[in-house]
């Protein structure tokens with residue numbers, strides 16, 4: 182049987198998921214339906230063969246997996262709207278909304294449904310997301326499919342739900358932290374002689390290469406750093422100066438500040 186997927190909320194994330202799944206052939210276009218109140222902006226998905234509609238209830242009739250990609254404050258209204266058409270034997274529901282817990286969805290739907298949460302990041306638009314997934318006990322048979330779905334759009338891991346806020350910080354806010362680090366490198370690169378375009382290319386590709394070293398070789402960062410730091414050399418002089426200025430400490434403090442903020446907003 183062909184799995185059918187309905188994405189409710191064809192915004193940045195929802196349409197990136199649809200585009201990625203169609204582009205890499207994980208799903209045939211006719212197996213995917215995307216909803217949005219104003220469907221004009223997702224006409225490109227219809228042009229690729231996906232179904233688009235503003236009727237959420239009709240959109241889930243044949244679906245097996247329903248991805249909720251609306252803003253967190255809209256989840257309750259959407260679930261209430263689609264309840265009459267939901268069947269726990271047919272539908273598994275995956276929310277990508279930050280801060281909406283499985284218990285919040287169960288409070289509306291009851292405890293029979295297979296419910297999952299996924300926390301991707303914006304690199305999902307180019308198939309390079311890191312996506313953290315958690316699920317309730319009823320979703321035990323759906324976790325594998327949902328993991329393989331997000332593996333088409335980058336990498337995924339299954340975690341305990343209690344780590345989902347931490348996943349939002351490290352995995353989703355992490356994109357912004359990395360970009361700010363790259364921006365600082367560009368600024369420094371210009372000061373030592375490169376044009377903005379040259380510095381941008383060198384900084385971004387160097388960071389990409391460094392990350393790929395860890396992912397490919399499964400090494401610890403310090404092992405790779407040891408290969409660059411010649412005794413009395415320029416790399417260790419720069420690194421140590423960065424640490425004297427609080428480099429690692431400021432990153433850790435920024436990360437924990439984001440975490441405290443996410444917790445206090447709940």
Ligand SMILES: NC(=O)c1ccc[n+]([C@@H]2O[C@H](COP(=O)([O-])OP(=O)(O)OC[C@H]3O[C@@H](n4cnc5c(N)ncnc54)[C@H](OP(=O)(O)O)[C@@H]3O)[C@@H](O)[C@H]2O)c1
Pocket residue numbers: 189190191192193194195216217218219220237250251252253255259277278279300301302303353
């Ligand atoms: N962006 C990220 O990096 C990221 C990462 C992890 C998680 N998230 C989560 O992903 C969710 C979506 O984020 P986003 O950046 O994609 O937001 P977005 O671009 O605003 O997309 C939300 C979409 O939902 C549609 N929508 C609103 N009400 C609807 C309804 N009743 N029925 C159908 N569609 C409806 C909106 O289109 P219309 O107004 O035309 O209906 C809009 O395009 C959020 O909950 C966010 O917390 C985002």
